[in-house]
Amino acid sequence: MDAHGAIARISLAAVQHNLQQAKQLAPSAKAIAVVKANAYGHGDLTMASALKDTADMFAVARFEEAQKLRAGGIRQPILLLSGFLNAAQLEFAALNNFHVCIHEFAQLDVLEKTPLAAPVTIWVKIDSGMHRIGFSPEQADSVFTRISAIKQVVQPVNAMTHFARADEPEQRSVTEAAITCFQQATAGKVKHTALCNSAGVIAFPEAHGDFIRPGIMLYGITPFGDKQGTDFGLRPAMNFTSSLIAVREHKAGEPVGYAGSWVSPRDTRIGVIAVGYGDGYPRMAPEGTPVLVNGRRVPLAGRVAMDMTTVDLGPEGNEQVGDEVILWGDGLAAEEVARHVGTIAYELVTRLTARPRLEYVD
The missing domain is CATH 3.20.20.10 (Alanine racemase)
Known part of the structure; x- marks a missing residue:
């Protein structure tokens, strides 16, 4: 693992x-x-x-x-x-x-x-x-x-x-x-x-x-809500990532997470990401907010918790424990995630807590 x-x-x-x-x-x-x-x-x-x-x-x-x-x-x-x-x-x-x-x-x-x-x-x-x-x-x-x-x-x-x-x-x-x-x-x-x-x-x-x-x-x-930094020749600096810590078979009609707010309409596979609002990922991110798992776009399913967030990998998903998840960064702009959440990308990047490790490259 x-x-x-x-x-x-x-x-x-x-x-x-x-x-x-x-x-x-x-x-x-x-x-x-x-x-x-x-x-x-x-x-x-x-x-x-x-x-x-x-x-x-x-x-x-x-x-x-x-x-x-x-x-x-x-x-x-x-x-x-x-x-x-x-x-x-x-x-x-x-x-x-x-x-x-x-x-x-x-x-x-x-x-x-x-x-x-x-x-x-x-x-x-x-x-x-x-x-x-x-x-x-x-x-x-x-x-x-x-x-x-x-x-x-x-x-x-x-x-x-x-x-x-x-x-x-x-x-x-x-x-x-x-x-x-x-x-x-x-x-x-x-x-x-x-x-x-x-x-x-x-x-x-x-x-x-x-x-x-x-x-x-x-x-x-970008400071403009309907644009992305790349529209102005800017390069996103932060790649916020985590990984899958569990992959579960999930039956149609079963809920996921606190309050059972999301119920799967089909048999599927649920991925559990090692990230939550304890890391600064927004608790109010709604169902359907995208993340990238091994580069594939999948939606949040269920509520964001302090330490874990769940996604619907789909019935054909073949992702495994340990696979990388991009929460925003390469291929998924922070501005897009912010629009799903109903906030601005400024808040996403500034609200990270002390728990995520900062790594600097090039």
Whole structure:
């Protein structure tokens, strides 16, 4: 029996290729590679190490994520997308070449009052329509005026925004309005701009600005719900696999799994995969969600459990214990699986737990 549990095999070459694709789409811009949330489940320090020769900067969401990269030997500037929470974090950021996003007045107050041992680089976040964090366009003038008077800030400052609907082609006018809003709020006031997430990089070349922020596209996944990364020349980086740990003969009318929610309409063979929501495979994946067993597409049958998931191999299926199962990856895009589940591929790759082993290839 040569079965194994869940493994996420990640191609470093694919991630490097995807960053090059992003840079080719925006040849006049520098690239901030986004490695937040453990690089979308792919391993933040390993991904940053693989991209350190081609990325101009890195970006993370949490202060602790930036600390990990620095401790791991990453030397490029690191942008804190959520900024800092207190004076101690601001002081550490200044000493360690963290670029800091400022998005609310409480942060600006701390910046004005905290003596720093080194100058700090600031990115002012403008709310162009997302309405989560950021200064409104009406507040921009006063914010830039206050920051320009702070001697320990590298001048002039930079500005950024985050598009709310760039991944919806039918809402193009909304993003165009956001671009105009940002440009009007920052004109003549900043050194560098950064507007585009992955969707913006692909769909809005007029907004590439000085820096782009490719995130999900680095990992070969498209931000557009009805597409796949390969549609844009991207290479999926993660191959999430497991294996069959049992193959059972199954009679018509018999249920499978918790609550007996799936009942076979025919005599068939049921395969049991060593993966479940304890590994990060989505519990809400419905019957019919595809997996590949030895390259053959077969549907889920019954509920996903913590450690096991069952599939209908069909009456003629000849798969055996130990055979490989691809949950998403080569031949089965994460975007397709996500559509079956009713979520986005971002969630699939970032929700992997600590149990699946990460293996890096090429």
